[in-house]
Amino acid sequence: MQLGRRPLLAVLALAALSSCKKNQGNSSASGSSSAAPSSGEIVVGHYASLTGSTAHFGQDTDKAVRLLIQEVNKAGGINGRAIKLVTLDTRGDSAEAANAVSRLIDVEKAVAIIGEVASSLSLAGGRVAQRRKVPMVSPSSTNPKVTEVGDYIFRVCFLDPFQGKVMAVFARNNLKLDKVAILKDVKNDYSIGLADAFRAAFTAAGGNIALEQSYSQGDTDFSAQLTAIKGSQAQAIFVPGYYSEVGAIARTAQRLGLKIPMLGGDGWDAPDLLKIAGDALNGSYFSNHFAPDVASPKAQKFVADFKAQYGDEPSGLGALGYDAAGVLVDALRRAGTAGPALRDALAQTRDFDGVSGKISIDAGRNAQKSAVVIKIENGKQKFEANVSP
Numbered sequence: 084m085q086l087g088r089r090p091l092l093a094v095l096a097l098a099a100l101s102s103c104k105k106n107q108g109n110s111s112a113s114g115s116s117s118a119a120p121s122s123g124e125i126v127v128g129h130y131a132s133l134t135g136s137t138a139h140f141g142q143d144t145d146k147a148v149r150l151l152i153q154e155v156n157k158a159g160g161i162n163g164r165a166i167k168l169v170t171l172d173t174r175g176d177s178a179e180a181a182n183a184v185s186r187l188i189d190v191e192k193a194v195a196i197i198g199e200v201a202s203s204l205s206l207a208g209g210r211v212a213q214r215r216k217v218p219m220v221s222p223s224s225t226n227p228k229v230t231e232v233g234d235y236i237f238r239v240c241f242l243d244p245f246q247g248k249v250m251a252v253f254a255r256n257n258l259k260l261d262k263v264a265i266l267k268d269v270k271n272d273y274s275i276g277l278a279d280a281f282r283a284a285f286t287a288a289g290g291n292i293a294l295e296q297s298y299s300q301g302d303t304d305f306s307a308q309l310t311a312i313k314g315s316q317a318q319a320i321f322v323p324g325y326y327s328e329v330g331a332i333a334r335t336a337q338r339l340g341l342k343i344p345m346l347g348g349d350g351w352d353a354p355d356l357l358k359i360a361g362d363a364l365n366g367s368y369f370s371n372h373f374a375p376d377v378a379s380p381k382a383q384k385f386v387a388d389f390k391a392q393y394g395d396e397p398s399g400l401g402a403l404g405y406d407a408a409g410v411l412v413d414a415l416r417r418a419g420t421a422g423p424a425l426r427d428a429l430a431q432t433r434d435f436d437g438v439s440g441k442i443s444i445d446a447g448r449n450a451q452k453s454a455v456v457i458k459i460e461n462g463k464q465k466f467e468a469n470v471s472p
């Protein structure tokens with residue numbers, strides 16, 4: 084159980100793929116969701132970054148989705164039918180994400196899709212699911228455009244206009260900051276959207292943006308941008324990026340003698356952040372969906388079960404993956420597997436009792452949730468504040 088978690092996931096996905104190929108004989112070849120059989124296993128697809136610079140996103144989510152489905156199957160499945168989860172790796176790439184969703188629907192005959200984490204990838208995959216009229220639930224994509232793709236696309240997390248405001252108000256009211264610089268990833272829809280949200284809320288609250296700089300996902304040298312920020316008198320830097328680059332940015336800032344705190348969003352949520360950054364992020368803050376140190380009894384049970392099964396603690400991604408699968412199972416129970424009926428049942432989700440909080444799907448197919456602010460202290464994450472919409 085301890086060894087080779089990454090190969091294990093890849094093997095599971097491959098095994099699922101080949102066994103599914105054998106099972107295809109009894110469904111018609113039309114390629115639409117109505118081809119799904121009405122007895123036997125129910126196939127649910129998950130597309131996720133199991134490898135690449137956002138591997139933690141996909142791995143943590145997939146472990147949690149698997150845990151939920153394993154529990155459902157143990158308890159008798161959905162009206163006696165077991166769920167078969169097929170996970171395909173996106174490698175953190177938009178084109179791979181679109182391919183994965185096509186394959187999950189056309190080859191694997193998935194009746195519903197869970198994924199992706201990254202908003203840019205959910206936009207790419209969501210367009211495919213929408214075209215095929217197969218419901219998709221993103222656990223954790225926060226960019227507003229994701230569910231605007233169409234009426235088959237749902238999410239179980241809050242949105243970036245809220246998350247950006249949480250950090251802007253926290254920076255103004257709690258940290259008493261007047262001037263903040265922004266360093267965003269211009270290749271990432273999430274990063275651009277969250278920078279916009281933070282800027283709007285911070286200036287509306289009377290703050291000033293000292294300077295705005297950018298980078299592109301995969302960059303490794305951030306010294307020019309950070310040198311410019313150092314000369315800008317900024318009291319903090321808002322960095323709405325993903326953990327691999329944010330960790331490297333923090334290390335570079337430390338090397339350049341830039342001693343101001345960094346602020347960020349949920350994209351920081353990975354143990355690798357602090358492995359890469361070392362002690363460079365002590366005194367920094369980010370907003371997130373879930374804090375294991377202040378979990379509800381239901382969430383504590385999830386954290387304990389996850390730890391027992393995998394040996395490590397879930398992050399916010401795990402909590403949302405577990406809830407995305409839970410909301411989907413709940414809708415499958417009420418509506419069965421036909422696309423339009425399942426879509427309607429997802430839209431009617433109200434007060435679902437999730438480990439990441441109560442989930443009600445609104446008219447925009449989004450969930451309204453509260454956020455937590457996490458402080459990084461002595462190389463550890465510590466719950467700092469809870470913010471409701």
Ligand code: PHE
Binds near residue numbers: 350
């Ligand atoms: N919210 C991010 C996005 O939309 C993804 C993410 C969610 C990353 C939760 C980490 C934790 O791209």
